[in-house]
Every structure is written in structure tokens, then in C-alpha cells.
Amino acid sequence: MFEVYHAKNPTFGFGPEPKWPDDFTLVAKVACDERDEAFMLTNNIGQSWDKNLKVTAFGGQHRSTSIWDAVKNLSTGKVYLCICMGWKEIKA
Secondary structure, three states, X not given: OEEEEEEOOOOOOOOOOOOOOOOEXXXXXXXXXXXXXXXXXXXXXXXXXHHOOOEEEOOOOOOOOXXXXXXXXXXXXXXXXXXXXXXXXXXX
């Protein structure tokens, strides 16, 4: 199970790295085992991602998860920042 957090002021990798946790908003809880799956399930591919059955969305309109957004593994407590090529663990 993962939580997905979007950057409050997204720059999609073109601005400074957001600071955890102040610069993020919780947008979803995703019932899955892999952070890459949580990423995929919170992207608008064919339909709005908040319609995915494994996703519980929070808040209003949702953009796709992207660079400088974060996912938190609820079983380990580890937080990962989406970067240009993969993930970077950040201090929770």
C-alpha cells in the first residue's frame, strides 16, 4: 500500500527539488505492492486515474503523477521522490 503526494507547486523537474513534507499534498492511497505501479495507477492513461479501482483519491482535480512528486510505502515508511530516471529515497 502506498500514499501518493503531489508537489504543491509542480515544476516537473525544471525547478528546485520540493522539501518533504511541507511542499507536498496527499492526493491518493493506492492498494499495490510496487511504487512503479502506484505511479502508473495515478497517471491519466485512457481515463482519469481517480477511477482506478485500486486508488482512493483525495481532494479535487487530479493531474498525473510526475517528476518531483512522491510516494510513501506504508509498510516501510520510506518516501521516494520521482526523479527524471527513477526514484530517490528522501528522509521522512
